[in-house]
Every structure is written in C-alpha cells, then in structure tokens.
Amino acid sequence: MGVEIAVEGLTKAFGKQVIWEDVTLTLPEGKISVLLGPSGTGKSVFLKSLVGLLRPERGHIWIDGHDLANCSENKLYELRRLFGVLFQDGALFGSLSLYDNVAFPLREHTRKSEREIRDIVMEKMELVGLGDAGAKLPGEISGGMRKRAGLARALVLDPEIILFDEPDSGLDPVRTANLNQLIVDLNAETQATFLIVTHDINTARTVPDDIGMLYRRELVMFGPREMLLSSDEPVVRQFLNARRHGPIGMSEEKDVSELEAEASMGQDPGRLPPIPPQLLPSDGRLRPTMRPPGEWLARHGVTAPPGSFVDDEGRDWVEEYPKLLMASGRSRG
Ligand SMILES: Nc1ncnc2c1ncn2[C@@H]1O[C@H](COP(=O)(O)OP(=O)(O)OP(=O)(O)O)[C@@H](O)[C@H]1O
Numbered sequence: 001m002g003v004e005i006a007v008e009g010l011t012k013a014f015g016k017q018v019i020w021e022d023v024t025l026t027l028p029e030g031k032i033s034v035l036l037g038p039s040g041t042g043k044s045v046f047l048k049s050l051v052g053l054l055r056p057e058r059g060h061i062w063i064d065g066h067d068l069a070n071c072s073e074n075k076l077y078e079l080r081r082l083f084g085v086l087f088q089d090g091a092l093f094g095s096l097s098l099y100d101n102v103a104f105p106l107r108e109h110t111r112k113s114e115r116e117i118r119d120i121v122m123e124k125m126e127l128v129g130l131g132d133a134g135a136k137l138p139g140e141i142s143g144g145m146r147k148r149a150g151l152a153r154a155l156v157l158d159p160e161i162i163l164f165d166e167p168d169s170g171l172d173p174v175r176t177a178n179l180n181q182l183i184v185d186l187n188a189e190t191q192a193t194f195l196i197v198t199h200d201i202n203t204a205r206t207v208p209d210d211i212g213m214l215y216r217r218e219l220v221m222f223g224p225r226e227m228l229l230s231s232d233e234p235v236v237r238q239f240l241n242a243r244r245h246g247p248i249g250m251s252e253e254k255d256v257s258e259l260e261a262e263a264s265m266g267q268d269p270g271r272l273p274p275i276p277p278q279l280l281p282s283d284g285r286l287r288p289t290m291r292p293p294g295e296w297l298a299r300h301g302v303t304a305p306p307g308s309f310v311d312d313e314g315r316d317w318v319e320e321y322p323k324l325l326m327a328s329g330r331s332r333g
C-alpha cells in the first residue's frame with residue numbers, strides 16, 4: 001500500500017505574492033515525512049496543492065503516472081480519492097454528529113449500504129478512541145477529540161496518502177504523545193504515505209523518516225531525519241532546536257542590525273542536542289521504511305552529537321535496533 005508522490009519544480013502564487021517556488025521533493029511510498037516552517041511560509045497551501053484544492057502556477061505533482069497539477073477535473077476527482085486529509089482545524093460539519101461526519105466521505109464517494117458504512121465508521125472511530133462518541137456534536141467535545149474525529153474521517157476511504165495539517169496544535173503534551181503514537185501505529189498498519197505539518201519540535205524530531213523545511217519562499221532542505229537533525233544550516237538548526245539565536249525572528253526574518261547585534265554579543269548557536277531514537281510502533285516492531293539509527297550519519301562521515309539514539313530508559317538504539325531487526329526477520333532485507 002501507499003504510493004509515491006514526486007513534486008517537481010512546484011510554484012504557487014496568489015496574484016503577485018509568490019508563496020513558494022521551485023519546490024522539488026519526493027515522498028516515497030509508505031514513508032512518514034514532516035514539513036516544517038515558520039507561520040505563513042505556505043505549509044497549508046502546500047498540502048492543499050497536493051490534494052488539488054489549490055492549483056499551482058508551475059510544476060508537477062506526479063502520482064501513479066499522472067500529473068495532479070495539470071490534469072483534468074475528472075482525473076483530479078479520481079486522484080483525490082487516494083488522499084485522506086486531516087485539516088488544521090479538523091474541518092468537521094458543526095451540525096452533524098461525529099458519526100455522520102465520519103460517514104460523510106463514504107456516503108459521498110461510494111455506493112456502500114448503511115450497514116457497510118456503519119461497520120467502517122465504527123472501526124475507524126474505535127481506532128481513534130471515539131467508539132462511544134458517535135452521537136456527539138463537534139461543539140460538545142474537546143479539541144483533542146475533534147482532531148481524532150477528523151482523523152477517523154480522513155481514514156474511512158482507506159487512503160494511500162494521508163496529509164496531516166498540524167494534528168497536534170492545541171493539544172496538551174500527553175495527548176500529543178498519544179497522537180504521535182497513533183500516527184506511527186497507523187503508518188505501520190496501513191503503510192500509506194504520510195506527510196505531517198507540525199510546529200511541535202518533539203514530533204518533528206522523533207516521528208518522521210524524512211524532514212523538509214520551508215523558509216523564505218523555498219524548500220531550504222528536504223531529506224532523512226538524521227540529515228536535518230545534524231545540519232549546520234542556520235535556519236534548519238535554529239528551527240529544529242527551537243532556538244532564539246539564528247536568522248528567524250518574530251516577524252519571520254531578522255534584519256541585518258539584529259543579526260549584527262547578536263554576533264557582537266558573542267552569542268553562538270551552541271552545540272547540537274542529541275538525536276533522539278525514532279518512535280517505534282507500540283507493538284515494538286519496525287516499520288519497513290525505518291532506517292538503522294546512525295546509518296545516514298555514518299554514511300556521510302558525520303559524528304552524532306553525544307548521547308544520540310539513547311532512549312529514556314538508557315537503551316542505546318544503535319545496539320538495540322539490529323536485535324529488533326533480527327527478531328522481525330528483516331535482517332536479510
Ligand atoms: N486562498 C488564498 N488566497 C490568497 N492568499 C492565501 C490563500 N491561502 C493562503 N494564502 C496566503 O498564503 C500564505 C501562506 O499561508 P499558509 O496558510 O499556507 O501558511 P502556513 O505555513 O500554513 O502557516 P501556519 O503555520 O500559521 O499555519 C499566507 O500569506 C496566506 O495569507
């Protein structure tokens with residue numbers, strides 16, 4: 001399951017305002033990718049372009065041999081069924097119960113009977129822990145529950161690509177941790193292709209296989225998690241480590257005088273923090289798209305910051321990973 005999406009030279013503008021240009025990246029099938037960037041850099045616009053809700057000015061979005069950025073409306077309608085989207089605000093219909101919200105895509109896009117629909121809706125609602133909440137209205141539940149209902153709705157058509165726009169915004173740390181685990185488990189189970197937009201540094205550091213960063217109208221970097229977490233590129237370094245020091249200021253870019261002041265005060269970006277181990281599915285197995293900890297760093301001659309790949313219980317995943325790999329019978333792969 002899962003399909004690859006290859007974005008090539010994509011440019012989006014609204015009138016004269018260019019949001020981003022010449023974005024090229026590949027979301028490999030089954031992988032979890034995270035997209036980062038300061039507010040207003042066009043992350044939501046990027047997700048909306050991927051599903052064809054916005055049409056880019058230039059470039060291509062290749063899926064299954066079709067160019068979603070330049071195809072007919074009919075083809076677009078067909079390709080959209082490959083996607084499940086969790087929108088930034090959940091985007092539930094306020095006057096419909098959670099059950100009817102989750103059932104909506106099935107009633108809209110399939111000819112399934114109400115009995116079949118019921119089975120699917122209940123399965124997905126149980127998956128996100130909302131088995132008993134079907135009769136509630138979106139206005140009667142917490143933000144975290146609304147997110148999970150939005151996720152259940154994104155899943156009902158068994159999508160091959162799932163886009164998450166800030167699934168963790170407005171959630172408390174415990175709920176964010178639970179949601180991250182749910183996302184990793186879902187990926188392990190469905191092996192769909194995932195793209196997550198987030199501002200949560202912990203999510204960005206521990207969940208994805210690949211990370212991308214949008215800044216100043218371009219994709220500054222896109223690649224394996226270890227590449228970005230060990231990067232010296234000032235914007236990437238500042239963002240992924242949540243530092244005040246660096247090119248990004250309150251109004252997105254610091255001006256020259258601010259940067260000079262910073263430099264004259266002798267502030268330096270400091271040492272990179274340890275790279276955490278990647279979050280595993282809760283059944284303790286490996287996802288097929290995971291890479292051994294430290295592999296990218298070793299291949300590129302980069303030394304991991306001290307303390308990298310050690311979990312809260314003190315286990316070093318450079319040693320633990322091969323054992324797990326052996327146990328899951330993928331050692332020959
Ligand atoms: N339909 C639209 N018409 C015109 N401009 C738009 C439209 N949608 C978004 N924009 C503009 O595109 C820019 C990027 O918006 P977007 O919502 O993608 O940012 P974002 O990176 O998702 O920010 P945040 O992290 O705050 O969610 C903004 O300047 C916004 O005003």
Ligand SMILES: [Mg+2]
Nearest residue numbers: 043044045088
């Ligand atoms: Mg957004």
